[in-house]
Amino acid sequence: MIAFRDVQKYYGDYHALRGISAEIRAGEFFSLLGPSGCGKTTLLRTIAGFEDISSGAVLIDGKDMANVPANKRPTNMVFQSYAIFPHLTVAQNVGFGLRRDPRSKAEKDKLVEESLEMVGLTGYGARAAHALSGGQRQRVALARALILKPKVLLLDEPLSALDRKIREQMQVELIKLQREVGITFVLVTHDQEEALVMSDRIAVMFEGEIAQLADPETLYRRPNSRRVADFIGVMNFLPAKVTGESGDTITAEVAGLGTLDVATSQVSMAPAGDNAAVGFRPETLTILYEGQQATDREAPGTIDEVVYYGDMTYYDVRLDGMEKPVRISMRNVFGRPVLDVGTRTRVSWSPGALVLFR
Numbered sequence: 223m224i225a226f227r228d229v230q231k232y233y234g235d236y237h238a239l240r241g242i243s244a245e246i247r248a249g250e251f252f253s254l255l256g257p258s259g260c261g262k263t264t265l266l267r268t269i270a271g272f273e274d275i276s277s278g279a280v281l282i283d284g285k286d287m288a289n290v291p292a293n294k295r296p297t298n299m300v301f302q303s304y305a306i307f308p309h310l311t312v313a314q315n316v317g318f319g320l321r322r323d324p325r326s327k328a329e330k331d332k333l334v335e336e337s338l339e340m341v342g343l344t345g346y347g348a349r350a351a352h353a354l355s356g357g358q359r360q361r362v363a364l365a366r367a368l369i370l371k372p373k374v375l376l377l378d379e380p381l382s383a384l385d386r387k388i389r390e391q392m393q394v395e396l397i398k399l400q401r402e403v404g405i406t407f408v409l410v411t412h413d414q415e416e417a418l419v420m421s422d423r424i425a426v427m428f429e430g431e432i433a434q435l436a437d438p439e440t441l442y443r444r445p446n447s448r449r450v451a452d453f454i455g456v457m458n459f460l461p462a463k464v465t466g467e468s469g470d471t472i473t474a475e476v477a478g479l480g481t482l483d484v485a486t487s488q489v490s491m492a493p494a495g496d497n498a499a500v501g502f503r504p505e506t507l508t509i510l511y512e513g514q515q516a517t518d519r520e521a522p523g524t525i526d527e528v529v530y531y532g533d534m535t536y537y538d539v540r541l542d543g544m545e546k547p548v549r550i551s552m553r554n555v556f557g558r559p560v561l562d563v564g565t566r567t568r569v570s571w572s573p574g575a576l577v578l579f580r
């Protein structure tokens with residue numbers, strides 16, 4: 223549907239996009255995720271035609287967009303600042319893009335009504351746009367984009383100005399909407415949780431390059447570098463040394479955990495650094511209570527810090543012999559006490575849950 227072929231973009235001397243090659247499939251919810259300044263907005267704008275590229279190509283449906291101006295592309299963009307016109311009604315805002323459309327007023331009114339229904343604003347047409355909440359305004363902006371039936375909807379941090387509760391609600395609504403209309407959505411966000419929740423696939427970007435492009439689960443379970451692992455959620459790292467390889471097993475000496483064998487499928491193929499490391503997510507470790515057995519391996523340690531979240535508790539545990547603690551998340555099941563700082567404990571872990579970076 224959309225293809226980037228070695229896209230390079232310079233702003234003067236600044237190299238903002240450094241050879242982007244990727245494909246976005248028709249009908250998918252695709253996110254560009256990365257820290258501020260990594261080039262995700264610039265990349266999104268090259269799809270819309272708001273940004274020229276320095277070299278390479280952007281194709282939509284196989285057609286090179288080089289000489290196609292923004293208003294001739296099958297795309298529409300929704301911005302963070304939901305630029306709607308406060309002095310117009312909701313219906314006038316939504317129908318704005320149809321003002322030069324030759325269809326009759328009755329037909330256009332019907333389209334406006336349909337679009338409002340899609341975003342859950344049935345009956346709001348006559349309201350003044352300035353009298354809407356942030357979430358409602360964002361819906362109006364969406365309806366205004368959808369009424370033009372674009373093949374691709376481009377979303378530039380559309381939810382970042384909303385309160386957490388409304389943002390989470392809108393995330394779910396956007397996924398539903400996307401499934402319903404079947405349009406390709408491309409979302410820019412710096413919020414990893416948002417990207418994980420909403421996307422079919424995510425491109426993680428750093429400094430003008432795509433570091434990894436994968437579905438949410440692969441990004442979370444099998445990040446291809448420590449940097450990606452660190453950006454998506456919490457990952458613990460322990461220094462490791464690879465001591466042997468045979469067939470599809472690699473043996474590593476891991477600080478705090480000892481010697482272990484990992485399958486090559488658990489080894490990330492990031493560029494080799496001087497030192498290897500193993501990474502694991504907080505929920506793959508478990509604190510063992512008195513009398514509890516480890517499901518696989520266990521290691522002794524001391525609780526350094528306790529952060530209580532109601533439904534779960536984070537424990538920072540210093541494994542014996544380690545200077546820095548690892549973070550462990552535990553679901554708070556009824557009847558389980560929260561352990562105190564300083565408690566000696568045992569940690570259950572499984573070699574199958576970790577990733578070896580080297």
Ligand SMILES: Nc1ncnc2c1ncn2[C@@H]1O[C@H](COP(=O)(O)OP(=O)(O)OP(=O)(O)O)[C@@H](O)[C@H]1O
Pocket residue numbers: 233236238256257258259260261262263264265412
């Ligand atoms: N018009 C411009 N002129 C010069 N430099 C620019 C221009 N637009 C963006 N840049 C620079 O290019 C880099 C990428 O910008 P871009 O807006 O794509 O980043 P981003 O990942 O979307 O970040 P943010 O989340 O902060 O918007 C930044 O360092 C930015 O300062």
